[in-house]
Amino acid sequence: MAEFECRLKKYRLLKDLTQEQLAAQVGVRRETIMRLEKAQYNPSLKLAIDISRAVEAPIEEIFIFD
Amino acid sequence: MKKNKTKIWVGCGIFCIAAVLLSVWYAATFNDSRLVVPMDFGSYAFTPKDLPMILSITLACGYAIALFVLLFVRAGKSRRKVAQTNITRKINPKLGFLGLLGFFGLTGFWTYSTIGAVFPFAFFLFFGFFGFFYEGRMSGTFMDERFRENAARAQLNSYKITFVITLAVLIVLCQGKLFSSLEYTLIAAVIALSLTLALGLFLPEYLLYRYDHDDQMDEGEE
Numbered sequence: 001m002a003e004f005e006c007r008l009k010k011y012r013l014l015k016d017l018t019q020e021q022l023a024a025q026v027g028v029r030r031e032t033i034m035r036l037e038k039a040q041y042n043p044s045l046k047l048a049i050d051i052s053r054a055v056e057a058p059i060e061e062i063f064i065f066d
Numbered sequence: 067m068k069k070n071k072t073k074i075w076v077g078c079g080i081f082c083i084a085a086v087l088l089s090v091w092y093a094a095t096f097n098d099s100r101l102v103v104p105m106d107f108g109s110y111a112f113t114p115k116d117l118p119m120i121l122s123i124t125l126a127c128g129y130a131i132a133l134f135v136l137l138f139v140r141a142g143k144s145r146r147k148v149a150q151t152n153i154t155r156k157i158n159p160k161l162g163f164l165g166l167l168g169f170f171g172l173t174g175f176w177t178y179s180t181i182g183a184v185f186p187f188a189f190f191l192f193f194g195f196f197g198f199f200y201e202g203r204m205s206g207t208f209m210d211e212r213f214r215e216n217a218a219r220a221q222l223n224s225y226k227i228t229f230v231i232t233l234a235v236l237i238v239l240c241q242g243k244l245f246s247s248l249e250y251t252l253i254a255a256v257i258a259l260s261l262t263l264a265l266g267l268f269l270p271e272y273l274l275y276r277y278d279h280d281d282q283m284d285e286g287e288e
Contacts (some may be wrong), residue, residue, distance in 0.1 A: 014225035027210065028211065028212065029206075029208055029210050029212070029213070031212070032211070032212040032213075033209050035212065037088060041212055043211070044211055
């Protein structure tokens, strides 16, 4: 899996969303959001776009690949 | 299936078994065990006393075919429902106990030594039903992209493991005859293939459960 840094938690808290709420918005399980925040799961492009729209932040600022 | 329908099907099954047992008793007592013990059907001539056996066997066969069709239709419906809802099918983990049926495979050693039949070894396949323990625990889970990815990974890994085992067993068996007997070699091949296929049924469910739950071992809400 590609190494990356994920700043999802920061943007999610800025939007005052729980993992559960964000998961429901983007159509995944809470566990998936949790793995994403720990940068232990590489999301599909669609999920990354959905998350970026949900937290209203650019993809490249949420997922940072070296 | 509704409980009432299940009761009707179970009731019909019990009725069919009772009808067969009763007609066997009738044939053994009043009809010289015709159609019960092996007989030469080339010279078979119908007698009215054969009717109970013929009717009960027809009924039992009809029931078995209807049950098979019902299960086939239900499996199709369940698959369509899973595709529509994106939620894994509901299965009781206790169904995993059906895996114990695999021990019936051991009867193959007895049937081979008494009547030369090797097909009971295929019952080892039922060991694969132990996978229901894990499928049951994952039932009703929403199948998001990570779940599907894990499912594909589990399936691929189980294919890899079962193919490697199958190949290794076949190479070993093909090196030479087991106990200097081609027959024993083929029986060993049947047993090994049955067990490997059972592993192929069990592993995808087990690995999917592990992948999904190992991920959650260190989880914590924010």
